[in-house]
Amino acid sequence: MIKMALLSIEGLSKSFGALQVLNNLSFEVEQGSVFGFIGKNGSGKTTTMKIIVGLLKAQSGSVHISGVPVKYGETKTNHMIGYLPDVPEYYGFFNAIEYLRLVGQIANMSPAKIKSQTSELLELVGLQDSAKRKIRGYSRGMKQRLGIAQALIHEPTLLICDEPTSALDPQGRSDLLGLLELVRQRTTVLLSTHILTDVERVCDAVGVLDGGKLALYGKLDELKAAHRRDTIVIEMESAAAAQRLAQPLLGLPFVQQVGGGGNTLTIDVHNVTANGRDVLAFLSEQDSTVRAYHVLEPSLESLYLDVIA
Ligand SMILES: Nc1ncnc2c1ncn2[C@@H]1O[C@H](COP(=O)(O)OP(=O)(O)OP(=O)(O)O)[C@@H](O)[C@H]1O
Ligand SMILES: [Mg+2]
Structure with missing residues (x-):
């Protein structure tokens, strides 16, 4: 409509x-x-x-x-x-x-x-x-x-x-x-x-x-998608699982940076659309349970600060 x-x-x-x-x-x-x-x-x-x-x-x-x-x-x-x-x-x-x-x-x-x-x-x-x-x-x-x-x-x-x-x-x-x-x-x-x-x-x-x-x-959702960063946030079943995977993830060619805390991993990739499923495929090979997966959205505050001089 x-x-x-x-x-x-x-x-x-x-x-x-x-x-x-x-x-x-x-x-x-x-x-x-x-x-x-x-x-x-x-x-x-x-x-x-x-x-x-x-x-x-x-x-x-x-x-x-x-x-x-x-x-x-x-x-x-x-x-x-x-x-x-x-x-x-x-x-x-x-x-x-x-x-x-x-x-x-x-x-x-x-x-x-x-x-x-x-x-x-x-x-x-x-x-x-x-x-x-x-x-x-x-x-x-x-x-x-x-x-x-x-x-x-x-x-x-x-x-x-x-x-x-x-x-x-x-x-x-x-x-x-x-x-x-x-x-x-x-x-x-x-x-x-x-x-x-x-x-x-x-x-x-x-x-x-x-x-x-x-x-x-x-x-708002279109603006956020357009200004999306290539960052994936993944919640693992435990902090130990997240910690164990950080280093191997960093070894993947399309991964630029891995951060996070607790059971969460934040992964900067080259291209979130293409590499998102690569990350998921890799994690499933590692025998680990992914509890949640989402692409990091910019907040309105960060969009605002980007455009306001
Ligand atoms: N009647 C008026 N005469 C002269 N200047 C005015 C008049 N009304 C507003 N201004 C000026 O016009 C500008 C815009 O004011 P306005 O009140 O529209 O801003 P605002 O975005 O609503 O700000 P705020 O977030 O503080 O409410 C300000 O510099 C204000 O001083
Ligand atoms: Mg006003």
């Missing part, structure tokens, strides 16, 4: 005075995807997100959501977008139900729809028990949860989250990532964050913003 681009950004440039933040930025986010938008402080992630929601005007380029162009200051595309800003602000004297009602009214929803969405979303984000407490007494994590509910109330096709986990403790972060995993069934997500392990957990595609454009862009 060919997936349609839900969000399409083309040739976007944006300067603040003499400072050029975006320089001919282009990328697409597929429908149903959770896209990790990463980059150094000040690289322009929030700027890009604000342009997508029509809060900032770009000097040139275009943004389309489901084929509909985004125009600065216009709200035509905003019914398709849910936005969780980096610093969500609330009227503290409202409780969650009252606040969501206001947001739903602004989005022109019917009272019945607001009611059903409110109860469903409060349950989804785990705030049903605090729904009648004033927001002013909420913790930061609770405010983030309410932010997600607020962003989803009008059933947007694109959810934009600007560093939603930055203020959260590890439990809150894990909860929020779990929420995003749930939410992805109903909406496409554009997520900016500095926490690369979060991206590895929930995102299927990434873009690294650097110098105003994407320095790395694509599906």
